[in-house]
Amino acid sequence: MVVASERVDAIADEATLAGLGNVPAGYRHYERRVVAGAPLSLPGALLKWSTVHRSEAIVPPEAEATARAHVRAEAAAGRIELGHGLGFVVFHFSDATAYLIVAMWYQTQELWQSLFVRELAGEEGYRRVRPGFDWSTICVWELDPVWHERQAWVRYLASARDAAAKRTYLDDHPTGTM
Numbered sequence: 001m002v003v004a005s006e007r008v009d010a011i012a013d014e015a016t017l018a019g020l021g022n023v024p025a026g027y028r029h030y031e032r033r034v035v036a037g038a039p040l041s042l043p044g045a046l047l048k049w050s051t052v053h054r055s056e057a058i059v060p061p062e063a064e065a066t067a068r069a070h071v072r073a074e075a076a077a078g079r080i081e082l083g084h085g086l087g088f089v090v091f092h093f094s095d096a097t098a099y100l101i102v103a104m105w106y107q108t109q110e111l112w113q114s115l116f117v118r119e120l121a122g123e124e125g126y127r128r129v130r131p132g133f134d135w136s137t138i139c140v141w142e143l144d145p146v147w148h149e150r151q152a153w154v155r156y157l158a159s160a161r162d163a164a165a166k167r168t169y170l171d172d173h174p175t176g177t178m
Helices: 004-011 014-018 061-076 140-157 163-171
Strands: 032-042 045-054 086-093 097-106 110-119 127-129
Touching: 032 061, 032 140, 045 061, 045 097, 045 140, 061 086, 061 097, 061 110, 086 140, 086 163, 097 140, 110 140, 140 163
Parallel strands: 045 086
Antiparallel strands: 032 045, 086 097, 097 110, 110 127
């Protein structure tokens, strides 16, 4: 059996590695926090809400209110697939940009995602983007709440999937520093 380190040594010499993973020297990686918010109720769906932001930052209440209003309007217009009616939102309030990841569980184990972006300086509303074409799929900080939601959904799938299990899923929130 070949172990991973042997495979890497076989294909990655110093010259190859020198050209890979070169993050700019001036980049500073900041901690973020994930905070559970009140669920978002939509006709035919209930979404858990998580806000991601720099640890020292304060998210203005109007920023979250605008994000929630946008998700409601998109759902009311039929532009978000509501799947089985359970899902979550990751609202990432970053330095210059706000990201809204609306994720719905669909076809038992699939996660359907709608991504909206808003430049905080001057842009009035959110615009939809296509992950992988117009924008990144998901960033390193957003992965934490998404992974948490994956684990919570798997626990739900393994449960009786009754009202109590649904409440347990909806009460299971990611929180903390990442």
